[in-house]
Amino acid sequence: MLRNRNVWIVLIGEFGAGLGLWFGIIGNLEFMQRYVPSDFFKSFILFCGLLAGVFVGPIAGRMIDEYSKKKVLMYSGFGRVLSVIFMFFAIHYHSIVLMIVFLIFLQISAAFYFPALQALIPLIVKKEQLLTLNGIHMNVATIARILGTSIGGILVVATSLTNIYGMSMIAYAFLFVMTYFINVDETRVERTDNKKEKEKTNFTEIFKIIKNTPIVFNVIILNIVPLLFIGGFNLMVIKISDIQHSASIKGYLYTAEGISFLIGAFIIKYLTKYFRPNHLLYFFTATTAIAHLSLFFSKYSSMSVFSFALFGLSVGCFYPVASTVYQTSIDKSYHGRLFSFRGMFERVAMQIVLLSTGFFLDTIGLKYMVLIFGAISIIIVLNSIWREKHNLVNPYNKETQGFSN
Template sequence: MKFEKELLKNKNLVIVLTSQLLFQLALWIGLIGNLHFLQKNVESHLLQSIFLVSGSVFSVLIAPYAGRLIDGVAKKNILLTVGILRMISVGFMFIALATDSVWWMLAYSIGVSCSASFFEPALQAIIVEITEEKDLIIANSLNLNIVTLSRIFGATIGGLLLTVISLSSLYAISFGAFLFVFLITFSLDMKDDGFIRKIKKKVEFREVFLVISERFDIKMILFLSIIPTIFIAGFNLFIVEISSIQNNSSIKGILYAVEGISLILSSTFISKRVKNINRIYCLLVSSFLIVVVLFLLSFSNILLLPILAFGLFGFAYGIFNPISNTFSQETIPNEFHGRFFAFKSMIDRTLIQISMVSIGFLLDLIRFNKVVITLGFLAFILVLIFTIIYINKELSSKRREETSTNSTR
């Protein structure tokens, strides 16, 4: 706890983490409102799902522009502009409520999703600038914990609020949260003029691909990220299937709670223990644990195994996410942070949408057990390939060092 207390004396970091907390809570509260609005105005489940994912599609398309802009201008200005976009988006939702128009709701979803395309990469780029390197892993762990807690409580709060207040009041609360985030952003004290102003050149998004291509470890992180991302995409579908297999609806809440608590505990633990551990090996081990999770889910008819599996996933992802973000922040040059995290966000969002549709199709086609076993084998092959490649690279590097040492003697 001593480390966290010292870190929270960093005013800029407190502002950034508070902004993340309020944004995520408002986002989940708004999502519950969207679901309620769609159920009232759209009968087709297919159309409901299309409206829900449309915002993410636009956020993927805008990601390259977001990355360029984050690296090109002052990041504080990015956050302020995004804050205005969020509030305008909530205005669209008020129009939707007044007119019962799903198209205005779509405008709200697109606006909020596009703001997230700027906010998340900008936040990752800012964290590394306002935090000392020795505290970076702790800052990333705190950020992950905030996102997790917001996911757990945001949807619950939204659902409870709808039992006592109207939809318009629900979105008024979201607007208030966005307004507060906008106001506290003015308090950020950063010497940040933007990369483009320092070097007087045009920032191209494709430049980040050259940086990535030169680093095998970064490419490995991007590929290994596929494993937890696919699991996250199927998260809700898996829980629904497990509750159906066990004929126990109460297990849904247990699985959500176990995963969230495990994630928070593991990310807190790893933030204090990672300094003396090879981070690449941590990523490989945590990826392998997710492989084990997928195979455990094939025995979901046994009461305790899915609970163990979701707890293990929370533990593994609580290690994987802070370490991968910290390693990327330390390895990628500062002037490319905006573009790199925008590119990573674009991959994650695209993969989640494709995986959700694919997993849903496979669940209808080959059923749950075969789906998780198939995903488990594919994930295992990916982990095995990169483990072998990385170990070979490490051995080759040691041989070169020994040869160089012997030649100097």
């Protein structure tokens, strides 16, 4: 697989873009800390960008299935580059409104880019290599995140926000150039020229497919558990930093989570040889819930680092399995719509979590918020197990059986 030219292009491009993404996120956090005092208002700003991604999701799904995935990646990559221009103006004028515009354009580009990438991956490697590539891809993204947050934290102190976003723009431009060199046979992508054929690419078709593929539905529901943590990730990092009166704890939390994610994505390939995918998904969503609950003791630096490390390990194992289930359980002709729907679902969930996190942090505080979210996570896991036990979900069909072999 590693002799595959397309694989290297995707991984190198992802690494460069990941650096740019996390430079931008660190810049976003610094910008909001300077000009936005309320946690709830911070969450509302992030909410606006995510909402834009939801609105364009159905269009993105149809276009990814109907047109060249490479072209969708290129256009969306170019959109990422242009979006940073709005942030330059936001910094110059100290404008929250322009920052929101930046986030909207960035999320619209992401709504096209990430589903197209997930739909492209099964076209560049064999089925039995999917789990390995999903794990490697997530590891590359995590290494970029660790370096991006570490370097971004240094840059916040050493240089201006304008320079940080300038580096982010350069990284996005690098991704755009790398995408140009992808060479994949997409002759199976049929152009729809008549009404009957266009109906086949109707976005709502994916709901019927998901309904008829219970394991995919089950994975989507279980995906809520890590989203309850991810949605409020940055706000929790800021709050823990305030609670402990330590700016350096931010770097420790990001690093602990990132390194653990790398370990999880590495060991999951071996775990799937001994355990069924559904059992692994249940176990690691349960450990994610435990990680959330353990943040009740977040005033202790060692405990907060442990919580983020446990979360990183859990999602590092969860997401490669979940992505492979998606890619192997549903026909490739529906992948664009499937991953667009997944992205829409995650954005809606994250919007709710973002606003809830901001509201709870302003009202009841971090300790009691994590108890609520942790309890919800446990209920979701137990309900999914109950549905399986009562034969409401077929978790282990012949399509997903042994996909790691």
